[in-house]
Amino acid sequence: MVIQHRYKSPSGKVQQAQQLENLYAKCPLFRARNPSILSSRQRLPPRWKPANCRKYTLPSANVKCRACADSRFSSTSPSKHSHKPNNEENFLSERTMLQIHGGKRLEGEVKVSGAKNAALAIQAGCLLCEQPMVLHNVPDLVDVANMGEVLQSVGASVERDGHDSNSLVLNCSELTSSSPSLESVVKLRASFLVIGPLLARNGETSVPLPGGCAIGARPVNLHIRGLEALGAKVEVKDGVVHATVGPEGTLRGSRVYLEYPSVGATETVIMAAVVAEGETVIENVAQEPEIVDLANFLVSVGARIRGAGTKVITIQGVRSLHGGEYTVIPDRVEAGTLLVSAAITYSNLWLSSIVPAHLTSIVTKLEETGCQIKFKDDNRLELIPPPELLSTDIRTLPYPGFPTDMQAQFMALLTVAKGPSVVQETVFEGRMAHALELQQMGARLSVAESTAFLEGIQEDHGGLQGASVAGSDLRGTAALVLAGLAAEGITKVQGLQHLDRGYDKLDQKLRSIGASVERISMDNAKD
Ligand code: EPZ
Numbered sequence: 001m002v003i004q005h006r007y008k009s010p011s012g013k014v015q016q017a018q019q020l021e022n023l024y025a026k027c028p029l030f031r032a033r034n035p036s037i038l039s040s041r042q043r044l045p046p047r048w049k050p051a052n053c054r055k056y057t058l059p060s061a062n063v064k065c066r067a068c069a070d071s072r073f074s075s076t077s078p079s080k081h082s083h084k085p086n087n088e089e090n091f092l093s094e095r096t097m098l099q100i101h102g103g104k105r106l107e108g109e110v111k112v113s114g115a116k117n118a119a120l121a122i123q124a125g126c127l128l129c130e131q132p133m134v135l136h137n138v139p140d141l142v143d144v145a146n147m148g149e150v151l152q153s154v155g156a157s158v159e160r161d162g163h164d165s166n167s168l169v170l171n172c173s174e175l176t177s178s179s180p181s182l183e184s185v186v187k188l189r190a191s192f193l194v195i196g197p198l199l200a201r202n203g204e205t206s207v208p209l210p211g212g213c214a215i216g217a218r219p220v221n222l223h224i225r226g227l228e229a230l231g232a233k234v235e236v237k238d239g240v241v242h243a244t245v246g247p248e249g250t251l252r253g254s255r256v257y258l259e260y261p262s263v264g265a266t267e268t269v270i271m272a273a274v275v276a277e278g279e280t281v282i283e284n285v286a287q288e289p290e291i292v293d294l295a296n297f298l299v300s301v302g303a304r305i306r307g308a309g310t311k312v313i314t315i316q317g318v319r320s321l322h323g324g325e326y327t328v329i330p331d332r333v334e335a336g337t338l339l340v341s342a343a344i345t346y347s348n349l350w351l352s353s354i355v356p357a358h359l360t361s362i363v364t365k366l367e368e369t370g371c372q373i374k375f376k377d378d379n380r381l382e383l384i385p386p387p388e389l390l391s392t393d394i395r396t397l398p399y400p401g402f403p404t405d406m407q408a409q410f411m412a413l414l415t416v417a418k419g420p421s422v423v424q425e426t427v428f429e430g431r432m433a434h435a436l437e438l439q440q441m442g443a444r445l446s447v448a449e450s451t452a453f454l455e456g457i458q459e460d461h462g463g464l465q466g467a468s469v470a471g472s473d474l475r476g477t478a479a480l481v482l483a484g485l486a487a488e489g490i491t492k493v494q495g496l497q498h499l500d501r502g503y504d505k506l507d508q509k510l511r512s513i514g515a516s517v518e519r520i521s522m523d524n525a526k527d
Contacts, residue, residue, distance in 0.1 A: 100484035101516035109350035127197035131323030153181035178202035196271035222265035253278030368392035391419035408479035415443035434476035471495030
């Protein structure tokens with residue numbers, strides 16, 4: 001079927017419809033991006049250029065887009081050249097890697113971005129708001145964009161604010177569906193967080209099971225049990241969780257005990273209970289700062305919540321929530337990762353936009369390695385490295401214990417500390433993959449289940465060597481980037497589709513303090 005339409009591409013060159021047909025036939029990404037190109041001939045394809053397809057090699061770049069390393073865009077930030085992060089971004093992150101020249105001292109100050117894990121829960125919470133909402137300090141992440149798509153799939157509108165790219169404008173006043181689309185949900189585990197607000201708002205919802213990921217099975221039994229305690233009828237069928245509010249037509253406040261202080265399950269029960277009938281008391285809840293931020297957001301739009309940040313949360317149900325503006329907290333895990341980048345390279349570093357209280361366990365462990373951390377006024381700190389990093393032991397625990405999301409980064413740090421260390425992961429059963437990659441870089445360690453035994457730097461050996469390594473999850477990839485900063489020679493880190501999910505321009509931030517980190521296309525990389 002040959003189409004006689006002619007298309008005007010952004011570069012002004014006239015495109016042959018046939019060319020687009022070929023692309024449509026051959027390139028799954030082009031299809032994903034332009035699903036309707038064969039159905040509505042009127043719609044002009046936005047700014048897709050053949051060169052973005054796997055078949056085409058990327059040109060040698062002077063100014064590179066951080067996602068696609070493409071040089072034809074004037075600005076490095078995807079959102080600034082209206083590059084909408086989605087599958088395409090994942091694909092392109094998969095096609096790029098970081099090349100790191102190690103051994104460089106870092107210097108300067110970095111502003112920490114908004115917290116991914118707070119922003120995702122708050123985005124889900126916006127589904128309860130019957131008026132428009134503006135969220136500030138929202139990081140520019142693939143996960144945040146994907147959560148936006150989940151909300152759009154039930155009829156919400158989600159836009160980046162044209163004036164402030166770190167703000168999101170959301171309008172969930174007119175939802176058109178009570179169940180998110182499968183396409184949007186499968187891209188993001190945290191999408192399961194919409195089950196509480198959609199059930200409470202619509203009285204019923206069906207949300208696909210998020211399934212496991214590289215770090216563990218990650219069941220959602222505690223989420224389901226929490227909703228059942230509020231009177232919901234829940235059935236899991238063919239990989240989908242179907243929930244309805246039961247005969248009274250609304251959820252009912254009640255006592256909920258969580259067997260484990262799960263972050264996600266706590267968030268689900270809070271979001272379901274804020275518009276339930278009566279009072280809910282949730283015990284053994286998670287106390288993470290992201291939980292407190294979600295509760296503060298919900299209170300700012302009319303909810304009645306007490307005790308967030310403690311072991312027991314009490315909620316008085318209200319009829320509905322309004323809209324407003326809210327600013328997301330800074331990302332304590334990004335702050336921790338940047339602090340380790342300074343410690344592992346023996347560099348002085350300043351961080352701004354931090355909340356000291358959120359960093360207590362991380363700072364304590366850094367001090368045990370010999371670092372000094374000086375807090376300057378209420379949202380800045382300075383790290384001063386020791387003459388020699390000392391070993392220490394790490395055991396991950398729910399907050400306020402040491403965060404599992406910092407385990408990998410500290411493992412990288414302790415591979416270059418003097419003396420042996422033990423790193424024990426207790427929150428997720430499969431979060432040790434980075435240990436094998438660190439071994440590739442010369443780290444002397446062994447792993448037994450979820451515990452790693454590190455030899456650290458010894459008299460007769462020590463230090464990391466540059467190598468080609470690949471991350472298989474978000475924090476594991478970040479740990480390999482940090483190891484590359486300390487390693488001798490060149491390290492090539494693959495797995496940026498994981499990194500870009502949770503770090504807002506990490507490579508740019510590291511470059512801004514003197515690191516030699518370059519995002520290169522795998523198609524152009526010469527081994
Ligand atoms: C949140 O995941 C974070 N993700 C994770 O960050 C973080 O590692 C984790 O909390 C712990 O702090 C987001 O907020 C989007 P959990 P979540 O429920 O909610 C088990 C990152 O790197 N469990 O507290 O999934 C579960 O299997 C990510 O940014 C059940 O058994 O964590 C795990 O072993 C990774 N049944 C443990 O509890 C349930 O119903 C902790 O999970 C729920 C959880």
